[in-house]
Structure formats: C-alpha cells, structure tokens
Amino acid sequence: MSAKLNVVVAGAGIGGLAAAALLSTAGHRVVLFDRFGAPAPVGSGLMLQDTGLAVLGAMGLRDRLTDLGSPIRRLHGRTVPKLRTVLDVRFSALRPDLHAVGIQRTALFDALLGAALAAGADLQTSTEIARVDAKTGTLEDNRGRQFGPFDLLIDGLGANSPLSRKSHRPLPYGALWITLDWPELGPFDAGALEQRYRAARKMAGVMASGSAIEGQTRKATYFWSIKGDGFEAWRSTPLDAWKEEAIALWPETSDLINAVEDHDAFSFARYRHRTHDKPVQGRLIHIGDSWHAASPQLGQGANMALLDAYALFLAVSSGSLETTPQRYLQYRRSHVRLYQLMSFLFTPVYQSDGAVLPFLRDWLAAPVSRAPPAPALLAAMVSGAVGRPLKKLGLA
Numbered sequence: 348m349s350a351k352l353n354v355v356v357a358g359a360g361i362g363g364l365a366a367a368a369l370l371s372t373a374g375h376r377v378v379l380f381d382r383f384g385a386p387a388p389v390g391s392g393l394m395l396q397d398t399g400l401a402v403l404g405a406m407g408l409r410d411r412l413t414d415l416g417s418p419i420r421r422l423h424g425r426t427v428p429k430l431r432t433v434l435d436v437r438f439s440a441l442r443p444d445l446h447a448v449g450i451q452r453t454a455l456f457d458a459l460l461g462a463a464l465a466a467g468a469d470l471q472t473s474t475e476i477a478r479v480d481a482k483t484g485t486l487e488d489n490r491g492r493q494f495g496p497f498d499l500l501i502d503g504l505g506a507n508s509p510l511s512r513k514s515h516r517p518l519p520y521g522a523l524w525i526t527l528d529w530p531e532l533g534p535f536d537a538g539a540l541e542q543r544y545r546a547a548r549k550m551a552g553v554m555a556s557g558s559a560i561e562g563q564t565r566k567a568t569y570f571w572s573i574k575g576d577g578f579e580a581w582r583s584t585p586l587d588a589w590k591e592e593a594i595a596l597w598p599e600t601s602d603l604i605n606a607v608e609d610h611d612a613f614s615f616a617r618y619r620h621r622t623h624d625k626p627v628q629g630r631l632i633h634i635g636d637s638w639h640a641a642s643p644q645l646g647q648g649a650n651m652a653l654l655d656a657y658a659l660f661l662a663v664s665s666g667s668l669e670t671t672p673q674r675y676l677q678y679r680r681s682h683v684r685l686y687q688l689m690s691f692l693f694t695p696v697y698q699s700d701g702a703v704l705p706f707l708r709d710w711l712a713a714p715v716s717r718a719p720p721a722p723a724l725l726a727a728m729v730s731g732a733v734g735r736p737l738k739k740l741g742l743a
C-alpha cells in the first residue's frame with residue numbers, strides 16, 4: 348500500500364507498541380494512547396517463544412533482547428510430595444537449536460517503546476479510552492474527549508478492553524508474581540522453567556529472566572498461584588504465614604522467598620479466558636489480549652500479540668485499506684483458534700480445584716507424553732509452532 352494512513356493504536360502494551368513501531372516505520376502516521384501517566388509495564392518476567400522472537404527479529408530487536416534474557420530449553424514440573432515429573436517439555440525435541448528466552452517484561456517493553464518512538468509514533472499518556480465508533484473512525488476517552496477520525500483503529504487495550512465485547516468473566520485462578528535476584532549458586536536450573544504442583548490447587552514456578560538493562564544482575568521470576576478471589580485474604584495475612592506454606596511446598600525456594608520483604612513486592616494477576624467473536628469490525632481491528640485473552644499456562648500471550656501486530660503490518664503493507672481486515676484474519680485466525688482451544692483445555696489440568704484432571708495428568712498424561720512423537724508435539728505446542736504461524740507471515 349503506498350497511501351499513508353492515519354492510524355490510532357489504543358493501548359501501549361506489547362501488541363500496541365509493536366504495531367505502532369511497525370506501522371510508523373512503514374511511514375504511516377501513528378498516534379498511540381495509553382492510560383498510564385508514564386510509560387511502564389506491569390508484571391514480572393515472561394517467556395519469548397520462537398514465534399515472538401521471529402517478529403522481534405524482523406523488527407531488529409531480537410539480538411538485544413536475547414542478550415538481555417536467559418535461554419530456556421526446558422519446562423519441568425514436579426508434583427509434591429512425591430516429586431513425580433508430570434511436565435517435561437524439551438524444546439530440542441522439535442529442533443536441536445530451539446529454545447525460548449526468559450525476559451524481564453521491562454526489557455521487552457523498553458525495546459518496543461524505543462522502536463515505536465524512534466519510528467515517529469506519537470505517544471499520548473493519561474488517556475483512558477472508553478468508546479469507539481468504528482463507522483466514523485473515532486475514539487472517545489473517559490473524560491468525553493473525541494479523537495479522530497482515523498483510517499485504521501487498533502485495539503491493543505489488553506484483556507479488559509472496553510472496545511471488545513465478550514464477557515470478561517475471570518478464570519478461578521490467578522497468581523502472584525515477583526522479580527528477585529537470581530541465585531547464581533543454585534539450586535535452580537537456569538535453562539528451565541521449573542514448577543511444583545500440589546494437585547492443581549497449588550502451583551509455584553521459578554524461571555531465570557535475565558536483566559532489564561545491560562549490566563544489571565540477573566533476575567529470577569517467581570510465581571505463586573492463588574484463587575482469583577483470594578488476594579485480599581492473602582494480603583491481610585502476615586507474610587510469614589505465606590512464606591511457611593511456600594517453603595513447605597518447595598523447600599529449595601527458601602532463600603528466594605526469605606528475600607521477600609512485604610506483600611507489595613508482588614504483582615497480582617487474575618487470569619481470563621475469552622475470545623472476541625469479532626476480531627475485525629469495519630476499520631477497528633483487535634490485537635493481542637483484546638482479541639484472545641488466556642491464562643499464561645502455555646506462555647503464548649505476548650508472543651501472540653507480537654504475531655498479531657506483525658500480521659496487521661503485513662496486511663496493511665500488501666493490499667488496500669479495504670482488504671486489510673480480511674488479510675489480517677487470513678494470517679492469524681486459525682492459529683488463534685488453535686491456541687485458544689489448547690489453552691482452554693490445558694489450564695484446568697494445572698490450575699483448578701478438581702482432583703480428577705490432576706490425577707489423570709499424573710498417572711496417564713505424564714507417561715504418555717514421554718513416548719514419541721509426544722515430546723516433539725509438546726515442544727511444537729509450547730514454542731507456538733502448531734498451525735505454522737511463521738510460515739503464513741513469511742518469517743519461517
């Protein structure tokens with residue numbers, strides 16, 4: 348497309364910043380709105396998969412982020428108290444060199460924000476978007492201010508986007524997340540995301556997530572699952588009571604946990620699962636969690652948001668404004684459906700109150716998952732490769 352478009356991106360999160368960077372670089376005029384007063388990400392670390400890394404590669408950000416992050420080659424989960432391995436995904440089962448990268452959310456955010464601003468995107472902070480009129484191409488914020496009209500409106504407002512319509516009912520579980528210093532002397536495997544489960548009711552995880560900026564000491568991301576409505580109760584209980592419970596679940600985490608000073612050091616995330624039934628509506632296009640929110644159990648959300656942003660950029664670049672929505676859907680719809688389904692099926696196996704699914708996980712699924720071709724299929728699933736999304740985008 349040679350015409351330069353007026354584009355608005357609502358939400359300067361992972362998907363919104365990537366879309367703003369890509370479209371600004373292609374010469375479009377991009378305005379980016381976010382409600383935050385100063386640009387900042389929320390949360391701790393996350394896993395960049397082969398899919399997200401490929402998009403970052405196309406944006407020229409991959410090497411920098413790989414250097415800051417920490418290579419993750421295995422997902423390894425064991426039950427308590429028997430220490431049975433019930434999750435063992437090795438990326439090399441699919442491709443010898445395949446791995447994910449554990450990264451500080453700040454490192455990813457800063458890289459994307461820098462790319463968007465350097466390409467000329469105009470970031471407007473303290474603007475809470477409330478409504479859209481897709482026919483006229485305008486947005487309105489919570490103070491009644493109108494913006495537009497724009498040729499293209501991109502909804503990157505995340506899991507609670509007021510611009511996407513489906514139910515916002517949260518999943519029963521969420522988690523507390525914290526960034527701590529990585530214990531260089533052990534006992535954790537820096538190349539693995541390690542987890543411990545008691546049935547599917549309690550879950551803790553540790554992952555090396557590199558440095559937010561060059562030269563900073565390496566960090567660990569630690570998470571602890573709690574019921575979605577249990578946050579206030581947890582917060583009003585002395586921290587030492589939680590520390591005792593967490594160390595009882597996983598004694599090797601005691602040094603990490605004893606370094607935590609107060610409840611406020613944690614971020615709490617309540618998970619949601621929903622797929623917006625209309626990812627494109629006229630000139631409004633939903634990307635990332637505003638289209639497909641899921642629990643982070645499969646570690647795909649940030650990667651899917653990056654894939655959406657790249658698909659949208661390709662759709663805009665390779666056709667007319669009229670064909671952009673359909674092209675975007677052709678690139679992304681089947682992959683999104685597949686991963687939403689897999690996430691829906693897998694989440695209760697690792698986070699739910701029931702006893703049946705964890706029992707089947709421990710005694711049936713775990714042994715089956717070790718027999719070929721299951722290891723390669725699991726590696727494909729976790730790396731985001733099922734449905735070949737990179738091939739569709741010309742990034743494979």
Ligand SMILES: Cc1cc2nc3c(=O)[nH]c(=O)nc-3n(C[C@H](O)[C@H](O)[C@H](O)COP(=O)(O)OP(=O)(O)OC[C@H]3O[C@@H](n4cnc5c(N)ncnc54)[C@H](O)[C@@H]3O)c2cc1C
Binds near residue numbers: 359392634636
């Ligand atoms: C605890 C946790 C761990 C996770 N771990 C992983 C992982 O390991 N790997 C992975 O790939 N994914 C992971 N995810 C998922 C991933 O973080 C999300 O899928 C991803 O951030 C979605 O990107 P997005 O751009 O759609 O939305 P977000 O990154 O959520 O960005 C939304 C932006 O919109 C802004 N905003 C929201 N509402 C408004 C409004 N009304 N007006 C203006 N601005 C607004 C917000 O301030 C924010 O900047 C995890 C998620 C959580 C919660």
